[in-house]
Amino acid sequence: MKINARIAYTGALFLVVLCGAGLMKPTPRTLKVPEGWPAPNKNLFSKNPLTEEGFQLGRKLFHDGNLSKDGYVSCASCHQQFAGFSTFDHDVSHGVNNTFTTRNAPTLANMAWHSAFHWDGGVNHIEVQAVSPITAHNEMGETLENVIAKLNADSSYPPLFKAAFGNETINSQRLLKALAQYTGSLVSANSKYDKVKRGEAIFSNVEQKGYEIFKAHCATCHKEPLFTDLTYRNNGLPLNRFNDVGRMAITGKKEDSLKFKVPTLRNIQVSYPYMHDGSIFSIPQVIDHYSGGIQKDQYTLDPVLKNGIAITQRQKYELMYFLFTLTDSTFLKDPAYGMPTY
Amino acid sequence: MKPCIASFGILLLVVLSVLNTTGQTHGTLKFTLIHTANGKPVELNTTTYNTPNGEEYTIKKLRYYFSNFKFPGNPTLEDADNYQLIDQARSTSFSIPVLPGKYTHIEWLLGIDSLRHCSGAQEGALDPMNDMFWTWNTGYVVFKLDGTSTSSTADRNRIEHHIGGFRFGQNVSTPLSFELPNDRPLEITAGKTTEITLHLNLDRYWKSKETILIARESVCTVPDALARKIASNFPYLFEIEDIKVHEN
Incomplete structure (x- = not known):
């Protein structure tokens, strides 16, 4: 055999050994960070x-x-x-x-x-x-x-x-x-809300009014664009039948009693029931909780909820129509996230 | 196909020589752990011991972590070597590579550093499959002592001590530090094994800095004040019994 053939053989052999040793790399994938969003957890x-x-x-x-x-x-x-x-x-x-x-x-x-x-x-x-x-x-x-x-x-x-x-x-x-x-x-990140933010859609009158109410009363905890500030807060629900004290069980601190992580409001329309124990069934009932159902005697109650959220019956539904704009039907139906066939 | 065999031979030689160049500069330090309670060797399930506080008990599980081995001027431990699980039921010895030298001061952690508690899924000694991992409140049990005692008021007279906690105010991992005399240092020689025999005396678990009463403190499974109280006895548990160099 000639020298060239020998080199070709050695090269091919090297490739086989590399493959066998698992040195063929998988394809990198990038996490798409929506424009204007904070950096993800590094x-x-x-x-x-x-x-x-x-x-x-x-x-x-x-x-x-x-x-x-x-x-x-x-x-x-x-x-x-x-x-x-x-x-x-x-x-x-x-x-x-x-x-x-x-x-x-x-x-x-x-x-x-x-x-x-x-x-x-x-x-x-x-x-x-x-x-x-x-x-x-x-x-x-x-x-x-x-x-x-x-x-x-x-x-x-x-x-x-x-x-x-x-x-x-x-x-x-x-x-x-x-x-x-x-x-x-x-x-x-492809709900109507996101499209409005990107200039691809506009809110209806009712949705826009709801957004203003949201920004005035809800956005402190449900901070845009994630619709959560990722903190732990007591939102005035009673101690439930499981005696679930939430964050306190992790930190051992009594000042964390009944605090739970603020959930995102994205896709809220399809994710009922609500709250850490699923104790509230519908969006209007959730809003009723914040306007009149808060247990004000709890000493860990979040300061921003001390007086409840004053809201009219009409505003309640305007807020609800805004929350519906957080439904991301692309995400909910994306086959790339669904049950695979392989 | 002679050329093929020849080139494979060359390749093999290259691979072997690469492998050969690593590890040669290190000696091996073998840790052998001896566990006793009440002056008797620890045997799981079958033997009854007395604590120094006069309480009878048997032992079902005895497991703990060593990590973050520090030998002055020796920062070269591989990650996997730096975390070791000692388990009475499975393995009470392990070996780590150490750069040659004469060491008069050695230290390591009884437990696991907080950084590793926050670093996601781990393997080897830190694999959650080792039953030393809390799922509901991320963290490792760094010292586990399960057993039974007639003094225990818990369900089925059990002792369940799962001592863990790494957050600020909850940390139980404890540095163990040993000084060796200048004329009898820990000597590590390239290519040889030095064996250090460590004695874990469980009597000190129940009584050294703090007195731990089974009647009062039979169960500890969260990173609370009791866990820290028990852990305050950790610095007193181990002593070096013997060091010898094997001529291998």
Whole structure:
């Protein structure tokens, strides 16, 4: 054989070895930051580079019932896309064996701007969030060991892990990082409100009036453009039947009693019921709570709610029509976020 | 296909020589942990011990983390080596690479630094599968002692001590620091293993700086004031029993 052929052979061999060693890189994916928005949490993907393959793996895992003990409960069971990734029409969600959770499944949108997760902010990184629902007895009720065994036994997964992470090893870290790539990529920024902000649409008269009311009474906590300021506040709901004290259970501080994370209002039209325990069913009832239902004897009640929110019956509906403009039907129907076929 | 075999051979040599150049400059420090309670070796489930406070107990689980090993002038530990889980049921020894030298001061953390508590999904010793991870309030249990005691008023007479907490005011991870005499330092030699035998005396867990009564404090599973009280005994738990260099 000639020298040239030998070089070609060596080159080809090198390529095979490189592929075998998993040095072929997955395709980078970028998180699209809507114009004018603050920068997302920089720690989110700092040790978990966002890739097309990682996102697609996370998307499949998110919709896979095998992550639960009985094979029926997937992440998507309680985080339904059409309900803004909350549980449609349920105050609390269902876990395995007909159990119930004790809180309303929060919507998932723009999680890349969050730095703490759950209603009480107890989870401090998006990657470790999923351990909680997977292992909780009243959610998916499974162990990470079993999940990994089931994924290894499902022939569709090892190639997906290889594509995302370089080899077929399935471990808890990769499982969690893939899920985080999916959930961290859920960006909702194409509602009528967003289109108005971009100059692509205009509010109706009623919506515009509602927006003014919103800015006057709601925007401190439900800060634009995320429609949450990501803080923990007591909004004057009574202590519920689960004795859920919220943030206090995490910090151990009594001044955090009954404080919960301010939820985003994006996709609020489809994510009823509302509040951390799903105790309020409709938007007008939520507004009634703020105008006349606040428990004013609670010493941790948020100062901005001390006097309630004075609002007329007419303004209540104007506000509601503004809130409807936060419905992002592109996001709610985007097949790229939906149940995959692979 | 001789050329193919030849080029593969060359490639193999290249790969091997690359592998060979790493690790050669280090010695190995092997930690061997001996656990005792009440003067007896710890055996899970089968043996009954007495605390220095006169309370009977058995041990079902004994696990804890060591991390952030510091040897003056030796910043080269690989990330995975820097976090170790010691588990009476699975592994009571581990080895880490250390640059050669004579060390008269060594220290590490009983527990895990706060930065690592906030860094997302981990692997190896810090994999949440090791059952040392709190899901509802992110954080590691850095010291776990489960067992039973007739003194315990908890369900099924259990002892459940899951000691954790890393936030300001909740931290339980504790630096362990050891001074060695100048004439008998910890000596690390390239290519050799130095073994350090550490003794964990559980009697001091129940009574050293603080007195921990099972009758009163049988369960601790949140990062609260009791966890910090128990952790205030952590600096007194371990002592160096022996150091020897193996001629391997």
